[in-house]
Amino acid sequence: MSGFIWPEAKSGLIIRDRAKGVAVPKKYEFIEHTADLGFMAYGASIEELFAHAAEAFFEAIVGLESVEERIERAIEVEAYAVDNLMVSWLGELLYLYDTERLVFKRFQIKWIEDNHLQASVYGEVLDPARHEIKTGIKAVTYHQLYVKERKGGWEARVIFDI
Amino acid sequence: MSTDIEIQKLDDFRWIIPKKGKMKTEGLVYADERMLAVIRKDASLEQVANVACLPGIVGRSLAMPDIHWGYGFPIGGVAAFDMEDGIVSPGGVGYDINCGVRLLRSELDARDIRDQIPTLVNALFRNIPSGVGSRRKDLKLSAHEMEKVLIKGAGWAVSHGYGSQEDIEHIEARGCIPGGNPEYISQRAYTRGKDQLGTLGSGNHFVEVGYVEEVYDEAAATALSLRKGQVTVIVHTGSRGLGHQVCDDYIKVLLKASTKYKIDLPDKQLCCAPIASKESQQYLSAMACAANFAFCNRQLITHWVRETFQDVFQAGPRELGLHLVYDVCHNIAKVEEHEIDGKTRKLCVHRKGATRAFPPHSPFIPEDYKEAGQPVLIPGDMGRYSYVLVGTDTAFKETFGSTCHGAGRVMSRHQAQKAARGRSIVRELEDQGIYVRGAAKGTINEEISEAYKDVSDVVNVVHQAGIGKKVARLKPMGVIKG
Numbered sequence: 001m002s003g004f005i006w007p008e009a010k011s012g013l014i015i016r017d018r019a020k021g022v023a024v025p026k027k028y029e030f031i032e033h034t035a036d037l038g039f040m041a042y043g044a045s046i047e048e049l050f051a052h053a054a055e056a057f058f059e060a061i062v063g064l065e066s067v068e069e070r071i072e073r074a075i076e077v078e079a080y081a082v083d084n085l086m087v088s089w090l091g092e093l094l095y096l097y098d099t100e101r102l103v104f105k106r107f108q109i110k111w112i113e114d115n116h117l118q119a120s121v122y123g124e125v126l127d128p129a130r131h132e133i134k135t136g137i138k139a140v141t142y143h144q145l146y147v148k149e150r151k152g153g154w155e156a157r158v159i160f161d162i
Numbered sequence: 163m164s165t166d167i168e169i170q171k172l173d174d175f176r177w178i179i180p181k182k183g184k185m186k187t188e189g190l191v192y193a194d195e196r197m198l199a200v201i202r203k204d205a206s207l208e209q210v211a212n213v214a215c216l217p218g219i220v221g222r223s224l225a226m227p228d229i230h231w232g233y234g235f236p237i238g239g240v241a242a243f244d245m246e247d248g249i250v251s252p253g254g255v256g257y258d259i260n261c262g263v264r265l266l267r268s269e270l271d272a273r274d275i276r277d278q279i280p281t282l283v284n285a286l287f288r289n290i291p292s293g294v295g296s297r298r299k300d301l302k303l304s305a306h307e308m309e310k311v312l313i314k315g316a317g318w319a320v321s322h323g324y325g326s327q328e329d330i331e332h333i334e335a336r337g338c339i340p341g342g343n344p345e346y347i348s349q350r351a352y353t354r355g356k357d358q359l360g361t362l363g364s365g366n367h368f369v370e371v372g373y374v375e376e377v378y379d380e381a382a383a384t385a386l387s388l389r390k391g392q393v394t395v396i397v398h399t400g401s402r403g404l405g406h407q408v409c410d411d412y413i414k415v416l417l418k419a420s421t422k423y424k425i426d427l428p429d430k431q432l433c434c435a436p437i438a439s440k441e442s443q444q445y446l447s448a449m450a451c452a453a454n455f456a457f458c459n460r461q462l463i464t465h466w467v468r469e470t471f472q473d474v475f476q477a478g479p480r481e482l483g484l485h486l487v488y489d490v491c492h493n494i495a496k497v498e499e500h501e502i503d504g505k506t507r508k509l510c511v512h513r514k515g516a517t518r519a520f521p522p523h524s525p526f527i528p529e530d531y532k533e534a535g536q537p538v539l540i541p542g543d544m545g546r547y548s549y550v551l552v553g554t555d556t557a558f559k560e561t562f563g564s565t566c567h568g569a570g571r572v573m574s575r576h577q578a579q580k581a582a583r584g585r586s587i588v589r590e591l592e593d594q595g596i597y598v599r600g601a602a603k604g605t606i607n608e609e610i611s612e613a614y615k616d617v618s619d620v621v622n623v624v625h626q627a628g629i630g631k632k633v634a635r636l637k638p639m640g641v642i643k644g
Contacts, residue, residue, distance in 0.1 A: 143430075
């Protein structure tokens with residue numbers, strides 16, 4: 001475990017989609033150090049950033065590929081600052097996972113305004129036969145947390161307690 | 163990184179971080195030279211210095227030899243605050259409130275049950291729900307009953323037939339932190355916890371069947387009724403989703419409170435408020451509820467461990483003799499009395515990844531351990547061993563009666579997965595005589611021995627420094643992992 005300084009991503013990180021032969025912006029990447037796990041997420045807009053952050057979250061927990069869209073849930077969260085809104089948003093998803101065993105794969109952010117977010121999320125109830133649980137996440141922390149606008153888009157860094 | 167933190171050698175096992183800048187006191191780190199080099203690689207010593215900046219800190223900001231970086235406070239950190247001008251911080255306790263360990267002894271001999279270990283472990287695995295989001299279907303409590311759990315802790319379990327009064331006598335704080343008021347528990351925390359009572363959870367939590375491999379102190383071992391070859395059981399778990407949510411809820415509250423009370427925070431996760439403030443009092447009350455949930459959780463799991471042994475060995479409770487040796491908290495803040503400069507003062511002691519280690523004749527330890535001191539349980543990784551220690555007078559004088567709590571990781575989970583790739587960890591452990599069942603393959607691979615520091619290094623430092631005394635070493639035979 002460490003006091004490792006989590007990296008800040010270079011803005012506008014681009015990866016090449018080999019299948020399509022085109023350059024596409026990266027949605028997120030995991031960062032890990034000893035007892036920690038976190039991610040950097042990117043988006044062209046703040047809405048996209050929050051959607052990609054949620055994708056990273058469930059990718060860490062269960063892997064998005066195995067999740068099907070069978071259930072839709074409406075989510076609304078509020079906070080007093082944009083980085084706290086990120087913690088509240090992921091905290092809400094963690095709560096649904098922990099209490100109703102819901103795993104999600106698609107996140108449609110309707111709007112984010114004044115640190116207030118409304119979204120529809122799509123997924124299903126965890127099925128141990130089809131889903132392999134990869135990581136148990138206890139909480140979303142404030143450690144080295146940030147959400148910021150950079151030229152060409154938005155990015156965030158989030159670290160979990162696992 | 164901590165490499166630039168100034169450190170002064172006091173003796174072979176004690177290092178001082180001198181008071182600098184905003185620090186109100188110095189830091190004291192327990193480690194040997196070799197460990198210190200490793201500790202310096204992360205920012206945990208900076209965190210020790212950060213804690214020393216908090217208002218009302220009494221004595222030094224302490225670091226146990228298993229210290230590593232944590233959110234806000236370091237893990238392996240101990241700090242005491244004055245009840246009048248000091249603070250309370252949820253980050254000084256951590257997300258898994260009252261994560262802790264209990265040890266059961268038995269009348270069984272390891273050599274007599276070796277062949278039955280797989281049967282026993284499989285039965286434990288069936289009877290004790292484990293893994294992420296694990297829940298118990300046969301223990302549905304009404305909101306009213308759950309409130310009683312949060313107020314009474316292990317006592318609730320015993321009054322409902324899960325254990326005995328003798329168990330209660332052998333739990334830190336008798337299995338109940340006073341002052342828990344369920345009103346301060348959010349609906350969200352309650353909902354996360356309600357189906358998780360009686361479950362192990364995931365991560366490094368486990369139930370381990372082992373035996374006493376080595377006795378270091380015959381007199382203390384006899385006082386604890388431990389003998390070489392004897393079968394033991396360790397239960398390691400905490401307050402599950404309820405505790406995580408309490409921490410999360412109150413970090414939000416105390417972030418605001420830190421601004422309100424104009425507390426200068428070197429790190430957001432250190433958010434805190436004066437002990438007497440409404441915010442702190444509510445946190446302490448909610449924390450007590452979560453701690454009581456954890457005490458009750460370990461008590462219930464103990465009951466199912468006993469039932470499983472009875473089934474598998476077709477023997478009665480007396481014959482099996484599965485008595486509770488002791489149960490300790492690893493993550494907690496407690497109001498305690500300590501002697502400071504010849505005067506007895508009431509303090510709020512935060513132990514995050516540290517164990518209370520009260521000395522012989524302390525009024526706060528069980529009558530039968532009066533001469534030996536309070537048992538301290540230090541779990542290691544599943545492939546090596548765990549230790550039983552007792553508290554000492556030195557610990558009471560120097561560390562507010564605290565010592566280390568475990569080994570600590572050296573590899574990230576991903577690195578451990580990589581190291582385990584292409585190997586059958588379950589098979590490797592079986593070859594060493596350790597039968598393991600886990601909720602997921604991944605969690606077993608993440609917990610491989612080489613991912614952890616050798617707990618004996620940590621224990622040897624506290625023993626030599628005198629803030630804990632080695633009594634016995636336990637060797638695992640069978641483990642269920644969350």
